[in-house]
Amino acid sequence: MSRPNNDTLLRALMGEPTDYTPVWLMRQAGRYLPEYRETRARAGSFLDLCKSQSFATEVTLQPLARFPLDAAILFSDILTVPDAMGLGLYFAEGEGPRFERPLRSAEAIRALQVPPMESLQYVFDAVSGIRKALQNSVPLIGFSGSPFTLACYMIEGGGSDDFRNVKALMYSQPELLHHILDINARTVIDYLNTQIEQGAQAVMVFDTWGGALSTPAYREFSLRYLQQIVDGVIRTHDGEAVPLVLFTKGGGQWLDDIARTGCDAVGLDWTTDISLARARVGHHVALQGNLDPGALMGSPEGVAREARRVLDDFGPYHGHVFNLGHGISQFTPHDNVRVLVSTVHEHSRAMRAA
Numbered sequence: 001m002s003r004p005n006n007d008t009l010l011r012a013l014m015g016e017p018t019d020y021t022p023v024w025l026m027r028q029a030g031r032y033l034p035e036y037r038e039t040r041a042r043a044g045s046f047l048d049l050c051k052s053q054s055f056a057t058e059v060t061l062q063p064l065a066r067f068p069l070d071a072a073i074l075f076s077d078i079l080t081v082p083d084a085m086g087l088g089l090y091f092a093e094g095e096g097p098r099f100e101r102p103l104r105s106a107e108a109i110r111a112l113q114v115p116p117m118e119s120l121q122y123v124f125d126a127v128s129g130i131r132k133a134l135q136n137s138v139p140l141i142g143f144s145g146s147p148f149t150l151a152c153y154m155i156e157g158g159g160s161d162d163f164r165n166v167k168a169l170m171y172s173q174p175e176l177l178h179h180i181l182d183i184n185a186r187t188v189i190d191y192l193n194t195q196i197e198q199g200a201q202a203v204m205v206f207d208t209w210g211g212a213l214s215t216p217a218y219r220e221f222s223l224r225y226l227q228q229i230v231d232g233v234i235r236t237h238d239g240e241a242v243p244l245v246l247f248t249k250g251g252g253q254w255l256d257d258i259a260r261t262g263c264d265a266v267g268l269d270w271t272t273d274i275s276l277a278r279a280r281v282g283h284h285v286a287l288q289g290n291l292d293p294g295a296l297m298g299s300p301e302g303v304a305r306e307a308r309r310v311l312d313d314f315g316p317y318h319g320h321v322f323n324l325g326h327g328i329s330q331f332t333p334h335d336n337v338r339v340l341v342s343t344v345h346e347h348s349r350a351m352r353a354a
């Protein structure tokens with residue numbers, strides 16, 4: 001397996017020098033693209049898209065055909081993992097994801113097991129299909145949800161704005177929550193390692209809801225299991241380093257702890273000042289982020305200004321991957337994405353020449 005022709009992302013994640021700052025966008029393949037909506041309509045449902053190698057490959061490549069992005073990200077979802085554990089994922093029309101059998105009893109929790117990786121074969125087939133289709137142009141990022149974020153969906157049965165069932169369990173029977181988190185961590189390790197073996201060239205863990213925790217609860221219920229993942233994921237494949245990115249949304253105050261796990265890069269949402277973040281974590285890890293996704297709703301000039309501001313705030317150092325602080329909105333005008341990508345490339349080249 002050879003290195004991609006454009007390996008800027010991999011180099012930046014490892015803190016190595018690059019000619020410019022690489023850029024990709026969380027949820028870059030999604031509903032803001034008409035071609036995505038067209039493929040999704042042809043596929044049937046979102047899950048049908050994820051479960052078909054050819055559809056998943058097609059939508060992964062769509063944003064790359066439009067914009068000179070520096071990475072592809074596997075088209076799938078974090079909720080494939082609890083689905084493989086038997087919770088029954090479905091998408092109610094016009095609503096978000098839901099589980100038929102959320103974890104609501106001690107019996108259901110104790111019965112939870114690490115699923116056989118064969119039950120996620122469609123994800124690994126998507127990884128190998130996408131790798132083939134990319135023809136070594138840019139690297140492919142694999143991903144998983146964090147043990148805590150997965151547990152949130154598994155316990156609540158879908159999205160939540162207060163996580164009341166998760167918190168009830170945490171503050172009454174923490175050992176049951178730890179049981180779920182331990183199963184999730186072991187599953188995530190197998191899942192990421194299999195993605196790497198099938199061709200993922202970097203991996204990212206999305207801890208979308210870790211920021212809903214108090215500091216001691218974050219350490220006990222999220223960070224501890226992120227550490228288990230950092231320790232369990234194979235960090236090289238076929239002689240190449242496979243960088244590991246940890247992203248806790250709302251985790252700005254815990255960046256030092258996250259960096260100390262030994263991951264290669266830390267994701268930043270837009271509420272954290274990237275210059276202070278860089279000063280705090282030094283050069284031990286790379287940083288990925290941190291444009292406000294809402295900036296893409298403004299004028300093209302505003303997008304360019306805000307992109308330059310983030311690059312300038314990070315400063316003339318190595319180890320920055322430009323991204324949004326969270327997923328791109330479905331209402332984003334594509335022309336703003338084009339402006340964003342070209343501004344990041346041009347301004348970061350100019351910064352290096354200065």
Ligand code: 1CP
Pocket residue numbers: 025026027028029030031040046073074075076077078079096097143158159160206208327
């Ligand atoms: O077409 C549609 O209507 C489905 C919308 C959609 C998409 C495009 C969902 C449902 N998932 C995805 C793809 C997806 N999800 C990717 C693909 C690759 C890319 O980035 O291009 C990734 C990386 C995810 C990860 C994901 N799913 C996260 C972590 C990142 C984040 O956004 O915080 C989370 C929390 C989910 C759960 C999920 N899946 C879908 C929705 C709408 C949600 C959020 C549910 C909620 O909390 O209410």
